[in-house]
Amino acid sequence: MVEKRNPIPVTEAIERVMKYAREGEVETVRLEEAYGRYLAEDLRADHDVPPFDRSPYDGFAIRAADSAQAKLDHPVEFEVIETIGAGQVAAKTVQPFQAVRIMTGAQIPDGCDAVVMLELAKQYERDGKTYMSIKRPFQPGDNISFQGEDAKKGDVLVPKGTFINPGVQALLATFGYAEVKVARKPRIGIFATGSELLDVAEPLIPGKIRNSNAYMIQAQAIRSGAEPVYFGKLADDIDICFAAIQKALPQVDFLITTGGVSVGDYDYLPAIYERLGAEVLFNKVAMRPGSVTTVAQLDGKLLFGLSGNPSACYVGYELFVRPVVRTRLFSPKPYLRKATATLMADFPKPNPFTRFVRSYVTVENGQLTAAPVGMDKSNIVTSLAKANALMVLPGGTRGFAKGDTVDVWLLEDEEGSDI
Amino acid sequence: MVEKRNPIPVTEAIERVMKYAREGEVETVRLEEAYGRYLAEDLRADHDVPPFDRSPYDGFAIRAADSAQAKLDHPVEFEVIETIGAGQVAAKTVQPFQAVRIMTGAQIPDGCDAVVMLELAKQYERDGKTYMSIKRPFQPGDNISFQGEDAKKGDVLVPKGTFINPGVQALLATFGYAEVKVARKPRIGIFATGSELLDVAEPLIPGKIRNSNAYMIQAQAIRSGAEPVYFGKLADDIDICFAAIQKALPQVDFLITTGGVSVGDYDYLPAIYERLGAEVLFNKVAMRPGSVTTVAQLDGKLLFGLSGNPSACYVGYELFVRPVVRTRLFSPKPYLRKATATLMADFPKPNPFTRFVRSYVTVENGQLTAAPVGMDKSNIVTSLAKANALMVLPGGTRGFAKGDTVDVWLLEDEEGSDI
CATH class of the missing domain: 3.40.980.10 (MoaB/Mog-like domain)
Known part of the structure; x- marks a missing residue:
């Protein structure tokens, strides 16, 4: 004592x-209940993203080599042998000058190595068959989202201790976290x-x-x-x-x-x-x-x-x-987030001890600004409602003037600071 | 159609x-459940704040006039007739050269008009009575928090539509909102x-x-x-x-x-x-x-x-x-909060249409900065986790360079914008 x-x-x-x-x-919650909690383990990719080569557009999957001679005045014709939607896999294998009508997100059919966007192709019927023609050549890899280009299986995508925001929630779903380990x-x-x-x-x-x-x-x-x-x-x-x-x-x-x-x-x-x-x-x-x-x-x-x-x-x-x-909650940044801001009002009081002034921080012309809210008498409760930051005025200072740079600690923030 | x-x-x-x-x-919830909801009516003071003249310090309540002759070499003595804590009301009325020992937050006794801080008084016993003496004069009103100086009864302290943060929660309690009308x-x-x-x-x-x-x-x-x-x-x-x-x-x-x-x-x-x-x-x-x-x-x-x-x-x-x-939710500012920030990386893509780039905004040296998170291919889910803002690049622009000023819309923010 x-x-x-x-x-x-x-x-x-x-x-x-x-x-x-x-x-x-650590406790385990259903994914639906994970928003707003904190990850108790690293979030890892359980598969490559994309999980397979896929089309980012609606269009036609082709063998790029077949398009080599296509020019404005010399269209090259492809027979459309099949149509696949997202979630479907092609049943046939394309032969030279054949194409597969493909929807956004669908897997690139075996043998195809480029996608022609719908608006660059002319589609038509002839003799009960479907054809399309194009007027420019494509290179292997054109308009393909390749397996693993966003993330590789096993990658740590979000570290332990992170606040679960809507984007993290999407990642948890994508990687099969039907149940999520969060901090109690x-x-x-x-x-x-x-x-x-x-x-x-x-x-x-x-x-x-x-x-x-x-x-x-x-x-x-x-x-x-x-x-x-x-x-x-x-x-x-x-x-x-x-x-x-x-x-x-x-x-x-x-x-x-x-x-x-x-x-x-x-x-x-x-x-x-x-x-x-x-x-x-x-x-x-x-x-x-x-x-x-x-x-x-x-x-x-x-x-x-x-x-x-x-x-x-x-x-x-x-x-x-x-x-x-x-x-x-496993956060590596447990402290209030710190920043500097331009003081928008005089604060003439001397500060024998470090003073924490309830303040309102906002952005003006790209610059963080801070102003005390209400009079800073410690028995005034009304100013707490408007405060979104604490202005930190070091002990031993004699007062601050409008325009001075001051330290602020941000109250409404999930990110935090490690010091 | x-x-x-x-x-x-x-x-x-x-x-x-x-x-x-x-x-x-509108729905009504208990105060304990109000945090994080939105006010469905204005929050008004149901009484003056402070509700009565009160002492902001531990000390002695006196009649200021009695202290007029106090000097360093001429202490003035007061008889301490009573002690009141916060929540108590003095039972006696002070006569000339009498004082009441008073705790922080307690009501100023009738007849008293100044408070002497504890450390400025010397307290002692004599003949079974308690006395204190002071060596400087006090003015009427010294060290008194006056009734209504923070808020008057009926004042709108927080408008309808406001997010209930911890400070608003404190105000709701202070003004007797055991039940709170919030937006369903x-x-x-x-x-x-x-x-x-x-x-x-x-x-x-x-x-x-x-x-x-x-x-x-x-x-x-x-x-x-x-x-x-x-x-x-x-x-x-x-x-x-x-x-x-x-x-x-x-x-x-x-x-x-x-x-x-x-x-x-x-x-x-x-x-x-x-x-x-x-x-x-x-x-x-x-x-x-x-x-x-x-x-x-x-x-x-x-x-x-x-x-x-x-x-x-x-x-x-x-x-x-x-x-x-x-x-x-009754918000007068329903849109994402808008700000400008300094772009921290080149973004060379032209923008035929308005482009919303998932971005991370932070503060460096008091200046808001923004950087795209991940490659901005619209099928990449991983970047969503890190985004705390949308960078808005207007349609018809040809790309942006590091150091340019860009518009950002903030995602993790309760304040919003009215346009």
């Missing part, structure tokens, strides 16, 4: 947490503390506020790929808190409490960590908001004591919880 | 579809056509490919906010197709078929639209891939005939289906 609160740098705090990050477990969603237990908290359905009464952090954190948990388990609201009573937390811990992969970590007379979390025998990794971070964020570990299980202040709670989740969640 | 296929510009095709776009229906997810029926299609679990056999479009489209439907209903695979038989489509139509808001819209001999969709009595809005678009994309309407219900080619199918969904889905 740390007695005195020594603020540590944000990067060091994240490192202390990430020492306890580990890869998660880590379960995050959530407690809200504070006797000032009302349930959402309760009418407001003097001195009380509705419990918003628990709902916000549940949504952040889902966004990050986890499964939230809300255990409810705890009163400001240390024995009740301790018993509830002790009971909840075995049911979850991580535990979050909001509130109760400050230096107020009703902030019991430090005492609870001590009673649990948990090791406090830090209880003060040189950052705004969220300086009182406390993280502890018990037998390798992380307990996150986030601030009761909504903005600090929000930032605490994204900085400390998200990367351990993404590591469970 | 359009007999001859006249390609129309992409923008006109989108306009013809959007004539049939309309707002959707439109149901999109999906059929895959083509006898060349194997089920995902089937082994590959010559001439056949696995059905990937149906799974890809289901994921795209979910990403856009809709609920996919997969009706399975249709054989290349017009009567079977017709009966299945006729039966499915009443069960869904939109119907998508993939394949069967080309000019091949097995492309039945045009005939099916005719037999249904549906009006074909267009059956050829001046674009690559997806020029054969066909859209029809029957009694105002849209039927999307997307290409069987995976890339064309993918693009067709994002261009034509997504905006009608987002309109159902």
Whole structure:
């Protein structure tokens, strides 16, 4: 138990947490349920793509050599001996100056080595037979999609840890993944503390506020790929808190409490960590908001004591919880994606500690821009709705002006960052 | 029924579809289930924020006037008559030179008009009473968060049609939305056509490919906010197709078929639209891939005939289906978000028609960059997995060079665009 609160740098705090990050477990889901999950194994081609030489167009498959003499004033005629659609295979073998009418996607018939596009051929009937003629020569390989030109059997097409988007879903189908191994969603237990908290359905009464952090954190948990388990609201009573937390811990992969970590007379979390025998990794971070964020570990299980202040709670989740969640999801890039942007408004406040400003990032003329949303008072919940990034203003800086380049960490992004 | 296929510009095709776009229906969900849905009504403040004057710090509430004479060499002493935590209301009324010990978030006691931060006060006991002293004066209003300074009761904080992100979720909780009115997810029926299609679990056999479009489209439907209903695979038989489509139509808001819209001999969709009595809005678009994309309407219900080619199918969904889905979700910005980016590779192909190139967009030094993913042959499925944008190269252009500025439409984005 740390007695005195020594603020540590944000990067060091994240490192202390990430020492306890580990890869998660694998579960199998049906392909229809895979969208939005994370691959728990590499996606490999189970066959060449295309799986056979095929036609990319509607047209006629021919032996290219037969077309060598074709000119504008000297059409060459082919007998059309068969028609094959996608999914069909030619039954006959072409002889010289014979052709097969072929649909997009169909397999090139044996003996053929080029495809004439429909619009370049003239088709006609004569004596009950079908013919077509062309006025230019074709080379072997013309208009053929060759077996394996997109991917070879065994190639890793998408690495483990990747978010399954619609394109990955298409690949899973193409390569026969009727069932998909995905990362099990880590379960995050959530407690809200504070006797000032009302349930959402309760009418407001003097001195009380509705419990918003628990709902916000549940949504952040889902966004990050986890499964939230809300255990409810705890009163400001240390024995009740301790018993509830002790009971909840075995049911979850991580535990979050909001509130109760400050230096107020009703902030019991430090005492609870001590009673649990948990090791406090830090209880003060040189950052705004969220300086009182406390993280502890018990037998390798992380307990996150986030601030009761909504903005600090929000930032605490994204900085400390998200990367351990993404590591469970096998992501090699568990951190928020980082970029630089042009600041669109003055931000005159000095930054004694690293400041995370809820911001709105967009693109103007190809350039990323960032602007703080709302006033940056840490008790203002309204600005959270518009934020899609955290602007990171380093500690020790004296304020920033419109036009300055600033670091931004992107919140609505599946790609992430490895640092 | 359009007999001859006249390609129309992409923008006109989108306009013809959007004539049939309309707002959707409202359903009520519990707050816990609201994340990821779309607001079907404006989110309004049901009370002032803060709801009362409150302390942003741990400290002492005082009457500022009493501190007027405080100086470094002349501390002013206050008797601490009470302690209140967040959620508590002071029971006593302060008299001159009395103070109340107050926690972060607690209501300012009647009569007090300033808060002294804990670290600026010296606290001590004398004769069984508690005192504190300060060495500087405070002004009325110092360190008070005033009622309504963040939001006034009745203010629209988030407009109808907004995606519910974690911040919006927090606002919903704060303003008592235990139940939330959200847009009902439109149901999109999906059929895959083509006898060349194997089920995902089937082994590959010559001439056949696995059905990937149906799974890809289901994921795209979910990403856009809709609920996919997969009706399975249709054989290349017009009567079977017709009966299945006729039966499915009443069960869904939109119907998508993939394949069967080309000019091949097995492309039945045009005939099916005719037999249904549906009006074909267009059956050829001046674009690559997806020029054969066909859209029809029957009694105002849209039927999307997307290409069987995976890339064309993918693009067709994002261009034509997504905006009608987002309109159902009350979004005022139903189209893909647009931006400009610096092209990071040569793209020498001429563009007789508008070309949509699957691309990867990222940020380098604050600048949006775009690069095509994979070769842009429309039968290559592997590149879809990496694409997070469509690069839009206008028809009539002769190719683009590295460093050129290009238009990009962003695929992984909840914000959208109004044009």
